[in-house]
Amino acid sequence: MAKSLILHRLWVFGWLFLGSASWSLAKNPSKKALLITIAHYADKNWAPLNADRDRLVLTETLQRQEFVSILTCINAQATRKGITQSLQQLYNQAQPGDKLVIHYSGHGCQLKDDTGDEADGKDECLVPYDAPKRFDASYSGMLHLRDDELGTWLDRLREKVGSSGQVVLFLDSCHSGTASRGESQVRGESGMTSDFLSTENGSGLFESRSGRGLGKLVFISGAKSTQPNYETKDDEGKKIGSLSYAISKAFEQLEKGTVYRVFFEVISTIMAQKAPGQTPQLEGDSEELVLGGMGVTRPTFYSITGFVDQFRTQVTVAAGTLSGLFKGAKVRLRSVDSPRGDDDLEGEVIESSAFQSKVRLKQPLPTSSMDFYKVYEYSKALDNWQLFLKTKLSENRQRTLYQRLEHNKALVWVSDSAEVLVKEQRDTLFIIHQQDAEVWQKLPLNDQWVYKTEEALQNYIQAKLLRELTLQSSNSFQAKLELVPVRLEKDEKGNYKVVEKRTASGGYPIFSTQDQGWLSITNTGKTAFYFNLIDIEPQGKTSVLLPGKGWGKEGLYLKPQQTLHYPIETISPPYGIEMYKLLMASQPFDLRMAVLNRGNIPEQESDHPYQKLFRSNFRGSKPDEMSLDQLGTASFVFEIIPARKK
Template sequence: MKRLSLLILILSLSCAKTSSEAPETTSVRSNARSGWTTDEQHASTPITSGKNGAANQDSAPKIDEDKFALIVAVGDYDPSTGWSNLSSNKDVPLIKAALSMQGFDTVNNVRVIRDREATKEGIQDAVRKHLVANAKPGAVMVFHYSGHGQQVFDDNGDEKDGYDEALVPYDAPMVYSDASYRGEKHLRDDELGGLFIDVRERLGPSGDLIVVLDACHSGTATRGLGKARGTLVKMEPPSYTPTAGDQTGWIAAENVAELSPMVVISAASADQLNYEAQDENGEWVGSLSLAVSKTLSTLDADASYRGLFDKVMLEMSSLAPRQTPQIEGDINRKILAGKAVPKLDYYTVVDRFDKRNFAINGGQLHSIFEGSRVLLYDIDVEDTSAVAPKASGLVVESYLQESDIELDGELSEEELRNSWVFISDRNFGKMKVNLQVDVRNNAAFQRILQAEFDKVPLIEVVDAVPDLLVEMNNDFTKSRGTNALQIITSNDYVLYEGTVNDRNQPAIAREVIETAISYAQTAYLRDLAMAQEDIKVRFELIPIEVEKRGRGTYEKSRISLADKIGADGVLVLNEGDHFKVKFINEGRKKAYISLLDIQPDNVVNLIIPGEQETAEEYVVAAKDSLELSYIFEIGKPYGVEVFKLIATEEPVNLGPIVTNRGGSTARGEVADRRGGGQVHPLEELLINSYKAEDGENTRSTTTTNVPPSSGHIENLVFRITEAKE
């Protein structure tokens, strides 16, 4: 039996509660699922301005001439260096697309240097000529690096661990040699930080510098399940003995009165490797690059860097669960010096192909996926509930920044030109899991496994970089005996253990399938996000000290949440910590709340409502708050945990669905409670996500559509660590 991360201690019997490259013009259309664009074979009709307002005038944010970015991507290293090649060049269209949506002029103000250009001198020169030269008071500067990173012996004694962090340029060797290479081609954090001081001086206190490092520097590895941007090898002389300085982190990002603020976001801590991840199209990209791109594309304009980082953490918990991203600097101020472009509730037409087919300026970075439904209204119609739509359609293809729509009927070019496009039913993408098989010395069982895999489209068998590894009779299982089988996640959690024999092979194969499907379903739930302003509820954790009196556990005092934020900007709770939960409704309507807990080992728990409670009990009035009297205690497993708050206008009964994993009992209880067999869209979404376990939707990986008005989902991501001594 698996242990839960959270043990709920009830204080009273009454359970009382106290209150790919972005297209540069509208005539450029993505022609491949990877999001890359081309000017070839264009027969479509670009939409142009109309007297009532051009459809494409809103297709891209207004360019801000005071926003500049430098993107460094090193993927194909000089073979003589000993470094493996990476997918860094695939990060470039992601970052450019996100910057474009934030008002960056990607033609003139965003410079990209790749591979051979990205030597140490090339990177330094680009920083001076592009960022330093263009910096002025109040401007916004972004530096993004994708490539290998490495720890290098500290040459001035300032590092706490005795090692400088360093970017690995195109021609920098991996291994130290007294005779031939002593690290001079590496770009140390001290050197890069010095260049950034020059940028910050020119920007002044009203400017902003954001540094994103999709690299890593050291780490531990077991089975090598993913492609890592970094190495276990340190760049150091054989006789080097590290001495402790006082600097931690990547680049000193502290505030200085005459300098601009600076925030540094890195993909992993110094003791972790940074693994690449797959995007929606199966392309390998940098995990942090993908997370940052998706987050920048969907944040509110008034979001803080803390809010941005919280969403990056959530994305990374799914994309690269073996690592923890880091943030340094003043993270409580607004992103991009308060010049972020607000996300729109609607999209505009950027291309018309015929009377039924066109493209909009929203895609995978906006969480728009195939199968979503859209409604079209005249431009300037903001209250869509007051008028009927003039057309409806289906998202038939989704790219990085754009999506192709097929209408249910036909519209003229004039009608299409004067339309805003709203998502009426959102599909959250397909459930899928990449599974690698390392089963040895049992050919019969391998055949049975493969036959089961062939029945389930959401399972893709891969040769490398899996989400799950099924292993038997290899070096990691032989100590447990012959034919001992286990399934582990990419971050080394054991999800299943069993022993195969001649009689139980079909049963074990089915359990492998069920474990893989359950993993895919949990990953899918982790990624769910919705925003609904009418029922916008957020929640806070309140750390507390407790005391025992008799059989009870009681609150003794409260601890500042800031005391639980680590040096890396991540909320950290230790095993044995206690806390309470408070919900704040910032919306205009009352909201019913449910709270899910997704553990690091992919176990899903419904925290609220409890087993003996109803969904109607947890309601927060508009502009009001609700603090629970429950005390929660943190327990194992260690790792990145996700709390997912679901707020709805009417009670949603998730208990039977989670408890019975979407089984028939859950469906009956949900239908009976609502009457007439009606099921809330979020209930149906969860039910549908479990159906593959019963073989009901194993022929497809598609999932249920959900209207945006169905609810509001907030996420809290934190790390659970071992109890303090």
């Protein structure tokens, strides 16, 4: 049965109350949530999950978003009956205009359609605590929660909140029927035989009903119905649902005026870093403002929350790894009496958890008033620069590979919890991504194997670093990347023009090898910048798209509110999730040689921060901090698939 976890501060008749479920909720439109998280099941055939971590992180996230009610239905409470009672409790609390969030972390599965309303003959289901994993043909699904019933509950909630309200469903599970593989837990497995499993794209769960007076409905899931949904590790190394992590991080980065489509783009970028083997899905009213515009947006500065010592040389700050504030970051403390920063104090982050950091100051804070100073990050520390590697090789090959790579401090050799596994089988070397056990590369075991393995691992480290590189602040450059599937033609002057444009919906923008692309880069900020554009392929190979052949670095310059367009003539393999990374700077730069040589460039030719980044990556050393006053990044994620056979 659900229980109220916390109610945020409610101002009622001028008094401040800290509420619980027994208090009357505010009559004005507000934000309310239900978190359904199942870490272990009555049927022990279901694999345990790390859904308790999802709940802890999401609860803190929603508290920071000023939700007035957060109901929880966890583990043994989350039987089929318990889940429906929790939905009823949320319904009872809901008021016209409310913004409701329902989040599910647990297993999912597919059952044979029992009403004949599914085109693919399958019902997608949530798996309550008491639902069985294996069953015979006579089982009617009475302990599962089918998509039809969930849809009825969503419609009831939409009717209750009315046309000015919202119902948002986050689903951190899957229905693919894929069993656990690799070292990351899969959130779903079907009791059905493989010939019944869905082959449709999309989430497979979304069936929206339209009508006057209904609240807006938004549904975000962690994977297609045909894909497994893997757990990942957060920035503290703790296992968590990949979508739960991405949602929390996206809320911490929320900007004013963000619609769900843009919010989903942020989630997609994070998922591409943490769970590159799956495709999150967005369905419903994607152009609505996130939480109806009632969301708490990313602050321009961080607040001091406490003093660590009596001398005021260490303070705690209300931001952590989910806000991108990592150990080693440099910050400035600016007094409210000195808006120009004449009396700034400097400090360094020495500890960082999901939502809080500890800062050591170069000199004591002169006042005990925590509200007197605002905290700004000015130099970004890059935390995830190392690769955890495991090997299963013969003794001789193990020794040879270690001797070749022992100088590389970016490689951490481990016996478990590895990101990448290198193993041999007969005459082939396999490099495997451990999260989903997918073979990333296959190399022949010839006389070049150790050099090819070194090159492959360096590519992986470089791609990982670039995917996760996020340089954003209130003072940094702002840009938008967009790549649209099109058909191009040349005019009489030889210039490309778009003759057909295809819009995408659902998950990542999808391109087949029959498509062409139209790339737009827009400076959405107030400051001009120089830029390079990097292409990061699914297998980790990186290349510089811009500047291209014949371009000088002085030409890649974008003024405020200016847009540049570039035709992409061909879309080619490898298939999978690809990322374009825009690197921005206040000074011109050219990364073509640095990327081509994987950072192996002379020190005297690598004075630019981005060139230094690639050089440290090649040497396997920790990257320098990156100045947020001079640099910025933007990303665009898309999927490449084979062309359909005619």
